[in-house]
Amino acid sequence: MTEAAAHRHVVIVGASLAGTRTAQSLRTLGHTGPITLIGAEAELPYDRPPLSKSLLKGEWSQASVDEIRLAGPAEFAELAVELRLGAAAVGLDTAARSVRLGDGTTVPYDVLVIATGAAARPSPWLPEGVHQLRTLDDARSIAARLALGEPVVVVGGGFIGTEIAAAARGYGCAVTIVDPVPEPMARLVGPEIAGGLVDLHRRNGTETRFGAGVVGIEGTPGELTVELDNGERLPASTVVVGIGSVPSTGWLAGSGLNLDNGVATDGFLRALGADDVYAVGDVAHWPHPGRGHGVRAEHWTNASDQARYVAEAITKGLQDAYEPTDYVWSDQYDWKVNAFGRRDPEGTSLVIGDLAENGKVAVIHATATGAACGAVTVNWVRALNQARRLLPAATPAQDIANAIQKLL
Numbered sequence: 001m002t003e004a005a006a007h008r009h010v011v012i013v014g015a016s017l018a019g020t021r022t023a024q025s026l027r028t029l030g031h032t033g034p035i036t037l038i039g040a041e042a043e044l045p046y047d048r049p050p051l052s053k054s055l056l057k058g059e060w061s062q063a064s065v066d067e068i069r070l071a072g073p074a075e076f077a078e079l080a081v082e083l084r085l086g087a088a089a090v091g092l093d094t095a096a097r098s099v100r101l102g103d104g105t106t107v108p109y110d111v112l113v114i115a116t117g118a119a120a121r122p123s124p125w126l127p128e129g130v131h132q133l134r135t136l137d138d139a140r141s142i143a144a145r146l147a148l149g150e151p152v153v154v155v156g157g158g159f160i161g162t163e164i165a166a167a168a169r170g171y172g173c174a175v176t177i178v179d180p181v182p183e184p185m186a187r188l189v190g191p192e193i194a195g196g197l198v199d200l201h202r203r204n205g206t207e208t209r210f211g212a213g214v215v216g217i218e219g220t221p222g223e224l225t226v227e228l229d230n231g232e233r234l235p236a237s238t239v240v241v242g243i244g245s246v247p248s249t250g251w252l253a254g255s256g257l258n259l260d261n262g263v264a265t266d267g268f269l270r271a272l273g274a275d276d277v278y279a280v281g282d283v284a285h286w287p288h289p290g291r292g293h294g295v296r297a298e299h300w301t302n303a304s305d306q307a308r309y310v311a312e313a314i315t316k317g318l319q320d321a322y323e324p325t326d327y328v329w330s331d332q333y334d335w336k337v338n339a340f341g342r343r344d345p346e347g348t349s350l351v352i353g354d355l356a357e358n359g360k361v362a363v364i365h366a367t368a369t370g371a372a373c374g375a376v377t378v379n380w381v382r383a384l385n386q387a388r389r390l391l392p393a394a395t396p397a398q399d400i401a402n403a404i405q406k407l408l
């Protein structure tokens with residue numbers, strides 16, 4: 001790194017996983033210039049995955065919240081990172097190289113890292129008592145509702161929806177998951193083990209209404225009714241809507257950046273439309289080298305990896321284009337689901353093990369030519385590690401399956 005580069009002022013907007021990891025990595029990599037981390041939430045940065053897992057299930061205490069902090073005031077002080085929390089960015093002037101905050105002040109930058117992530121896709125149904133889960137405050141309110149033990153309807157059968165359903169069952173609530181897709185679990189884990197995941201939820205007492213859309217939600221908190229397009233009406237004390245997320249780019253309108261389902265970047269995560277601006281994490285829409293199209297990944301590992309990658313680009317200069325690991329996990333009751341790579345709709349999938357018989361399963365996805373391109377495992381860390389080691393070398397899927405078979 002040149003001396004001038006090391007002294008540049010890096011401003012990071014978005015103080016969550018991607019933003020915090022960028023600041024930490026910059027210092028680890030020797031950046032000596034000022035770093036400012038700007039976050040809309042007044043909270044110190046925290047990790048989101050526990051919001052639908054441990055934190056939603058357990059007792060709330062200061063200790064349980066402290067456990068999910070990504071860094072505390074002492075670390076930020078030691079890293080000499082200026083924190084501006086509770087300060088939403090409302091505008092960007094790339095010509096003047098400055099970020100405008102809600103309080104009217106501006107923050108000049110030499111290098112800008114956009115890490116504003118995503119927000120829950122707004123619920124089209126708005127009665128009071130309909131919850132969504134993205135922030136610590138959301139989790140706190142939902143946990144308080146679940147603790148009542150009253151009926152819950154979860155709209156959306158994605159990872160977050162199904163994790164909320166599992167947490168609600170833990171409180172003894174009657175739970176129904178609604179999703180217009182006939183097999184929403186297949187989207188998460190592939191069709192080979194989706195049936196097992198649905199069974200898992202049903203065995204634990206969750207009702208499902210798959211293939212049924214919501215046409216309306218009415219009532220008052222504690223006495224809501226979810227109306228389905230098949231005419232069914234589901235009474236609920238609490239409704240949680242988890243229908244995906246939308247990138248937080250409103251503050252960038254008119255900035256000249258290319259906004260296309262997030263902040264569009266090149267393969268080096270440089271925002272298109274301005275110099276010295278990067279985007280990382282859930283907000284970044286980047287050209288995926290293996291897929292031939294742009295991707296906005298909404299996974300923890302991607303946010304963390306991209307933060308490290310951009311910190312390296314800032315401190316060492318551009319090297320190779322960003323290579324994703326495409327890894328995601330989910331906890332569903334006693335299932336630990338891990339997935340990485342992708343499933344090729346033109347290809348095939350090999351299944352090793354059986355949840356009922358062996359208590360674990362692995363699925364190796366192959367392209368049409370038989371090269372491995374992805375894997376999903378349930379409760380099987382050794383198979384996961386084996387697949388992870390072999391997959392980047394485009395090993396034939398059958399070879400990986402044979403190697404994993406020996407671990408059974």
Ligand SMILES: Cc1cc2nc3c(=O)[nH]c(=O)nc-3n(C[C@H](O)[C@H](O)[C@H](O)COP(=O)(O)OP(=O)(O)OC[C@H]3O[C@@H](n4cnc5c(N)ncnc54)[C@H](O)[C@@H]3O)c2cc1C
Nearest residue numbers: 014016017018040048049089116117118281282298299300
């Ligand atoms: C409930 C839940 C469970 C999850 N579980 C998993 C899991 O099991 N596995 C997994 O791989 N991933 C999981 N994820 C996804 C993972 O948490 C995200 O990929 C990760 O948080 C992305 O980090 P980020 O920093 O890019 O964005 P975010 O975490 O969305 O953070 C963006 C931050 O920017 C702030 N911000 C937004 N706009 C502005 C603005 N204008 N000015 C200033 N600040 C702004 C926001 O307030 C927020 O704090 C989960 C997500 C949620 C919500």
